[in-house]
Amino acid sequence: MQLTFDAVIKAQTFSWVLELQMYCNIIACLVTVAGLFISGEWKGITAEFEGYKTGKTSYILTLIGTAVGWQVFFIGLVSLLSLISSLFANVISTLALPLVPVFAVIFFHDGMNGVKVLAMLIAIWGFLSYIYQHYLDDSKAKKVEEDSRKEINQFASLP
Structure with missing residues (x-):
């Protein structure tokens, strides 16, 4: 990531951090959705949703909370990387x-x-x-x- 900021983007602003995060997430989302459909796992999503122990609302809130939590983590990590150093970002992520x-x-x-x-x-x-x-x-x-x-x-x- 630091190499991307230094060699390709040649800037380390917060808007670039968010943009890089967005591109990474789009690619990850496309790969995950493709894997979901290729493996046939998409057929079990409704059963998983219906059979969640603590209810449908809890299931949706868990998914939203997980998504928000990961976004906050990765934006913080990429921000550390761009503002401080890749070494410090690696130490924080490894410690977490x-x-x-x-x-x-x-x-x-x-x-x-x-x-x-x-x-x-x-x-x-x-x-x-x-x-x-x-x-x-x-x-x-x-x-x-x-x-x-x-x-x-x-x-x-x-x-």
């Missing part, structure tokens, strides 16, 4: 992954099963790996800088 199952348990009273625990542990592991790799890269850069400083000082002290 393990929080999703926790919020599902707290707000939706969803059960915490083995799959959710495993997904949460993998997400935490990914986040820690990301931070550790950043630490290693930073340490390596500092060492290279320190070595070049020593070489410059060594050459400066020659007669």
Whole structure:
């Protein structure tokens, strides 16, 4: 995304953030709708709607809430990317992954099963790996800088 802003768009304004988000969503929507019809899953939408445990209104509100939530998340993420840096946006999105199952348990009273625990542990592991790799890269850069400083000082002290 940052490459798109820097190389293709050559601007990082909020209107471009919204426009890029819109284009990504249109493509995702088209691919999802095509997959829905190709697989034949569209036939089960009415049964799913009718059989939703907490009612039709709750089903519609859940769909709307999910759509709005994802839009807010992605606009915020692309905004972070365009205004701050891709590194910070990646850290925030990676940090948010393990929080999703926790919020599902707290707000939706969803059960915490083995799959959710495993997904949460993998997400935490990914986040820690990301931070550790950043630490290693930073340490390596500092060492290279320190070595070049020593070489410059060594050459400066020659007669």
